[in-house]
Amino acid sequence: MPLSEVDRVFDERRKELAPYGLTVERWRPSVMRKSDRHNEIELNFLQHGSVTYLLRGRRYAIRPGKLTLFWALAPHQIVDVDGEAPYYVATIPLTRFLQWKLPATFLNGVLQGEVIEEMSDAMADYDAALFARWLDDVAMPDAQWRDITLLEMEARVRRLALTRDARESEHSLPPIDDARSSTVERMALFVASHYKQAIHVREIAEAVHLHPDYATALFRKTFGITLSDYLADHRIAHAQRMLATTSAKITEIVYESGFNSISRFNAAFKKRCHCTPRDYRKQHPPAPL
Numbered sequence: 001m002p003l004s005e006v007d008r009v010f011d012e013r014r015k016e017l018a019p020y021g022l023t024v025e026r027w028r029p030s031v032m033r034k035s036d037r038h039n040e041i042e043l044n045f046l047q048h049g050s051v052t053y054l055l056r057g058r059r060y061a062i063r064p065g066k067l068t069l070f071w072a073l074a075p076h077q078i079v080d081v082d083g084e085a086p087y088y089v090a091t092i093p094l095t096r097f098l099q100w101k102l103p104a105t106f107l108n109g110v111l112q113g114e115v116i117e118e119m120s121d122a123m124a125d126y127d128a129a130l131f132a133r134w135l136d137d138v139a140m141p142d143a144q145w146r147d148i149t150l151l152e153m154e155a156r157v158r159r160l161a162l163t164r165d166a167r168e169s170e171h172s173l174p175p176i177d178d179a180r181s182s183t184v185e186r187m188a189l190f191v192a193s194h195y196k197q198a199i200h201v202r203e204i205a206e207a208v209h210l211h212p213d214y215a216t217a218l219f220r221k222t223f224g225i226t227l228s229d230y231l232a233d234h235r236i237a238h239a240q241r242m243l244a245t246t247s248a249k250i251t252e253i254v255y256e257s258g259f260n261s262i263s264r265f266n267a268a269f270k271k272r273c274h275c276t277p278r279d280y281r282k283q284h285p286p287a288p289l
Contacts, residue, residue, distance in 0.1 A: 025088070045090075046063070049081065056076075201216060201227045
């Protein structure tokens with residue numbers, strides 16, 4: 001069967017924050033012209049080649065044979081690929097992930113935006129077999145197979161968490177040297193590093209020595225989103241993390257996320273999340289650690 005019939009590619013018409021739910025799929029490596037965002041935990045596993053993500057303004061190379069996990073709420077897109085071999089992508093609903101009561105240091109790392117990578121080379125064949133099994137099981141009409149998949153996913157993530165706790169710093173995938181980043185990627189990095197401050201498009205453009213109008217046009221042409229919306233996305237993503245993982249008051253979250261107005265925060269949050277901050281917290285109550 002040809003790749004086009006069995007492997008997915010990113011749909012640029014996809015609505016932002018549209019849920020994936022529980023999925024296990026094979027994807028064809030391809031550069032994404034715009035970023036994706038969704039509220040699931042994402043697992044990537046490549047057997048050959050590599051893909052490089054731009055995630056929170058930094059470049060991360062996903063290596064072959066290394067199970068990689070991150071919270072996909074942050075804008076992320078593939079900006080470089082090496083090879084044509086299809087790879088596995090799985091998504092786990094955040095609510096289910098939080099119910100697993102994973103070790104606190106691991107859970108906090110994931111929810112704070114770390115990209116977690118399996119360090120052991122010995123797990124590659126095991127993970128390849130797991131993903132192949134999950135791919136078949138989630139397609140079964142009987143829901144029991146999906147339940148089994150979730151149980152096996154929990155066990156695999158729990159194993160990753162325990163080995164990560166034993167060697168904490170070694171399991172956070174380091175970003176690629178920023179010197180390789182393009183102008184628009186440096187703008188994205190500036191946003192990721194300063195979104196909690198009172199910055200606007202003008203400051204972002206100045207950071208890369210461009211006129212604001214040109215910076216805005218270049219960013220939108222490359223990433224399919226305006227600089228203003230990209231900045232707001234980071235702020236809302238930070239607010240979602242705080243709502244889901246802390247008991248901080250919403251007014252505190254507003255200013256901690258970089259907003260200077262409660263009304264602007266509420267409008268931006270509802271536009272992106274289709275619910276109020278209070279309702280979002282009810283849907284994703286802070287998990288006891």
